[in-house]
Amino acid sequence: MSEPRMDHIMQVGLGFWSSKVLLSAVEMELFTELAKHPETLTELSARLRLHPRSAHDFLDALVSLNFLERRDGTYYNTPSTDLFLDKRKPSYIGGMLEMANNRLYPFWGNLTVALRTGEPQNEGSQGGVGLFDALYADPERLRGFLKAMTGISHGANMAIARKFPWADYKSAVDVGTAQGDLITQVALANPHIAGIGFDLPEVGPIFEDYITENGLSGRVQFRPGSFFDSPISQADVIMMGHILHDWNLEEKKMLIRKAYEALPSGGAFIVYEGIIDDDRSKNSFGLLMSLNMLIETPGGFDYTGADCVGWMKEAGFHSTRVEHLVGPDSMVIGIK
Ligand SMILES: C[S@@+](CC[C@H](N)C(=O)[O-])C[C@H]1O[C@@H](n2cnc3c(N)ncnc32)[C@H](O)[C@@H]1O
Numbered sequence: 001m002s003e004p005r006m007d008h009i010m011q012v013g014l015g016f017w018s019s020k021v022l023l024s025a026v027e028m029e030l031f032t033e034l035a036k037h038p039e040t041l042t043e044l045s046a047r048l049r050l051h052p053r054s055a056h057d058f059l060d061a062l063v064s065l066n067f068l069e070r071r072d073g074t075y076y077n078t079p080s081t082d083l084f085l086d087k088r089k090p091s092y093i094g095g096m097l098e099m100a101n102n103r104l105y106p107f108w109g110n111l112t113v114a115l116r117t118g119e120p121q122n123e124g125s126q127g128g129v130g131l132f133d134a135l136y137a138d139p140e141r142l143r144g145f146l147k148a149m150t151g152i153s154h155g156a157n158m159a160i161a162r163k164f165p166w167a168d169y170k171s172a173v174d175v176g177t178a179q180g181d182l183i184t185q186v187a188l189a190n191p192h193i194a195g196i197g198f199d200l201p202e203v204g205p206i207f208e209d210y211i212t213e214n215g216l217s218g219r220v221q222f223r224p225g226s227f228f229d230s231p232i233s234q235a236d237v238i239m240m241g242h243i244l245h246d247w248n249l250e251e252k253k254m255l256i257r258k259a260y261e262a263l264p265s266g267g268a269f270i271v272y273e274g275i276i277d278d279d280r281s282k283n284s285f286g287l288l289m290s291l292n293m294l295i296e297t298p299g300g301f302d303y304t305g306a307d308c309v310g311w312m313k314e315a316g317f318h319s320t321r322v323e324h325l326v327g328p329d330s331m332v333i334g335i336k
Helices: 007-013 015-027 030-036 041-048 052-064 079-084 094-108 111-117 131-136 139-163 181-189 201-213 249-262 284-296 305-315
Strands: 068-071 074-077 171-175 194-199 220-224 237-241 268-273 319-324 330-335
Touching: 007 015, 015 030, 015 052, 015 094, 030 041, 030 074, 030 079, 041 052, 052 068, 074 079, 094 139, 094 284, 111 284, 131 139, 139 181, 139 201, 139 237, 139 268, 171 181, 171 249, 181 194, 181 201, 181 220, 181 237, 194 201, 201 220, 237 249, 249 268, 249 305, 268 305, 305 319, 305 330
Parallel strands: 171 194, 171 237, 194 220, 237 268
Antiparallel strands: 068 074, 268 330, 319 330
16 A cells, blocks of 8 residues: 555646646747747747746746756757657647647536536537537648647557568558558558558548658558448558547447458458556556547547457457557557
């Protein structure tokens, strides 16, 4: 039994203070500005239009949280914020934080309502439209969301591109591909793989831009459609990243069945996201993501590796395994 302690309780209970300081810094593009050149308090205050009452505390709070460095009165990015939060670098992962700031932060204010009613608390909670309808009605919001997906998935996508035995396969379809970072990383690391990104038609132009930027236009194609209305294209490997958790159990099982039908014998199905540990006591990110799905969707939820293996076996997959990727993410692989 551990000693009773209050510091962890207070740290988590007031965690939104530090969260919002970082999100506001991303919103004001502070790290992008500092990546151009380090600046003093006066210069930064003028550039970001900070009130004299806030500027000192805001910037020094970021120093204390290890997001900035201050030397002789001049503020610098840290190596991490310089690499990951400068908008002009391809390594920028702030899309997810921009979405957290614009959408999730206010929606999570209604968590207690969601916990009591089981109802989503996002754009759809008033008009009854689904998450994707609400996001995709506004092209700017769509682009922001798809970039956010790349930000949150990039590390795991690189791990899948390297860890999975791609030499045994020739083609892959990424279902719900968003900007297409997963199929991009797989194709870049495995020049023999031909790939398809499948997603709703509105995603097409944003996917095509990303594929062109990565020099993969000949080898990776976009296929528009809805996985509710059409079968999944046939390929040796079918992938679904952060897809199953958006949907209820019946819809999850339908998607797994469609993946099974699209694969040849020996083909592989890769499902990945913040897979919860089987004891449901360690992967806080996966468990909190599941609550995020409560906020965002009518029936979505995250699940354990054992849950997913059970659904895969039910669909007919004969061999399954769970492999850790990076951070809270794991992949569940089913072989037909
Ligand atoms: C949570 S995002 C995941 C994106 C990406 N796979 C990743 O892991 O970063 C879900 C994706 O599913 C797509 N999607 C939603 N409904 C769909 C449907 N009915 N048919 C095909 N794709 C759909 C969305 O457009 C979005 O790109």
